[in-house]
Amino acid sequence: MPFTHYGTLVPRISDEPVVASAWERFLRDHPHHPHEGDGVRRVVLASWQRCRSEAVDPTLHSAPGAADDRLRQLRTQNRDLCDAAGPALEGLRDILRECGTLIMLSDTDGTILQLNGSTRVRSVGEEVNLAMGGCWSEEVIGTNAIGTAIATVAPVQIHASEHFCWDVKRWTCAAAPILDPFGRHLLGVVDVSGVKESFHGHTLGLVVAAARQIESELARRDMAMHERLLARSIDDFVRYASDCVVLADFRGRVVRINGRAQAARDAHGVCFALETGNAIPGLDLTLPEVDQIHQRPGWLRPEWLHTVKDREGLLGTMLVIPLAARPGRTSISLPATPTAVTTDDAFTEIIGESEILAATKARARRIASLDLPVLLVGETGAGKELFARALHRSGKRPDGPFVAVNCGALTRELLASELFGYAEGAFTGARRGGHPGKFEQAAGGTLFLDEIGEMPLDMQPHLLRVLQDGVVVRLGDTRERQVSVRLVAATNRDLQKEIAAGRFREDLYHRLCAVSLQLPALRDRPGDIESIVDHLNHKLARKYGCAPKQIEPSVYQTLVRYRWPGNIRELQNVFEVMFALGENNGIDVSMLSSLVESGPAGDAMAPAPMPMSAASGRLDDLERQAIRAAINDARGNLSKAARTLGISRSTLYVKLAALRT
Structure with a gap:
């Protein structure tokens, strides 16, 4: 057989015995390249190699499945995709009614969101969990049309012995990716599967046509949505003309920007490509709020976000990034701020020359160089974060990150994941690959824990262990990660009274309070x-x-x-x-x-x-x-x-x- 056959899109039934032998040799001998006569297409061999690198078990009997509540959540998040796919999937069902196949729609992780087919074929599919909620990514069930289409972002047909897992080899399937018509990233996959005797070479063309039909419907819906979004937001582009204004739709994709992205990068360290079609992490309104918060980049401040909606519901988000300079108003000559910093002393940004403030700043300068944990004590609004940032800039790690967490503004569960991070699958809605916590994000710099007195008592031992050992273990994980951060904590409570009342651990207090700094009230x-x-x-x-x-x-x-x-x-x-x-x-x-x-x-x-x-x-x-x-x-x-x-x-x-x- 000619070598060029390995790259064809449609498999040949006559190659099945040769492919089966090649699969057995692959598992036994670990070949890295196809050989003349193997009969293994390149797309299949590349998938087998990915399966081996992911340590997929070829003896797996069926794909894993999502719990009912998780499936409902995924269908809600992908409601627009499911609605847009309806007519295309109905058309496929009419064409393939007598072919004994299943017609499916999956999300970007390979989880089946919709499924049509006869009762007989459904029963056979359920044996390998080719059913609603089944997860068919390559990482968990090996080579298959859904998972391989996701991995390659290309149409693919997988037949019989080309599958990686033994119990799936009685199936034949064809799948095509559905791409976001606006940003061109993957949204899902449309798939047709049946027992291997139902193989037909035209099936791949049918699923490709269905995917294009779904993309066209999504494009029509996006256009209508973006028109409503722009109509509701046009006045704000005039109102905030001196700032960087970015308009994102309900999936977080940039629809319009006023052209001041470079100024935003210079002023606030915005490190994301603010370009039309790009998705801004953390602005996808279809996700749970906890996921939105976890995904937001460090430069994005919550106060910059303004939701846009009309009578029919949420349309998107307007991101207004304030710019210190207002070059759009050149008719006004602004005098220099009298208190502008002209030295390397970060504490000069704290305004005031009173005797008590001067003494506080003098003590803070001495503390800054010690690289010890610091406890800032003061009333609400007294400037604790301002002092914390000055301690960071005057300390031994000024070039490292400064990461702030308000312990009193988060629920217990959210605070734990924010501080320590989480592993993939740690909870419903956890991001693929997991997420680093604030300790990891602040490595080499300073972590500021504001309102430390609000931290739940049962979380305090976990914080104490990190401070003692310099080791973080993400939620749902067992791997220990070394971290080196300078900790600055702040409170407006009397922690000694909290200790006496049993609401704060004394050992944690002594660990936090290596040195303390009392901030004066404004009065x-x-x-x-x-x-x-x-x-x-x-x-x-x-x-x-x-x-x-x-x-x-x-x-x-x-x-x-x-x-x-x-x-x-x-x-x-x-x-x-x-x-x-x-x-x-x-x-x-x-x-x-x-x-x-x-x-x-x-x-x-x-x-x-x-x-x-x-x-x-x-x-x-x-x-x-x-x-x-x-x-x-x-x-x-x-x-x-x-x-x-x-x-x-x-x-x-x-x-x-x-x-x-």
């Missing part, structure tokens, strides 16, 4: 408030693309009198609302909420009583409520809503942008 350094406000004034001017505001002296006086229970975070929120609300270039005391007008210094820490109209929340909450109410009353007419609020339409856009960040 303990009122002399820094004016410097912080001036810094925020210039920072917000750059954010909104305008000149800094003129601030009346009475504003400073009122801000200094207030006790700031939310510390710097509260000050930043209050000032930003005043900045965004201002109709002119000034900020006066009339713009301050009664929350801040708390009377002379030395009063009780609680602010003065609020009038009933303000009692429902802070200034930013009230502002958000007022804007939403006006827009609802105007039925989405922003011009009418702006008139109701007594501001211009452009100012309303600025406020909306501020409230979304």
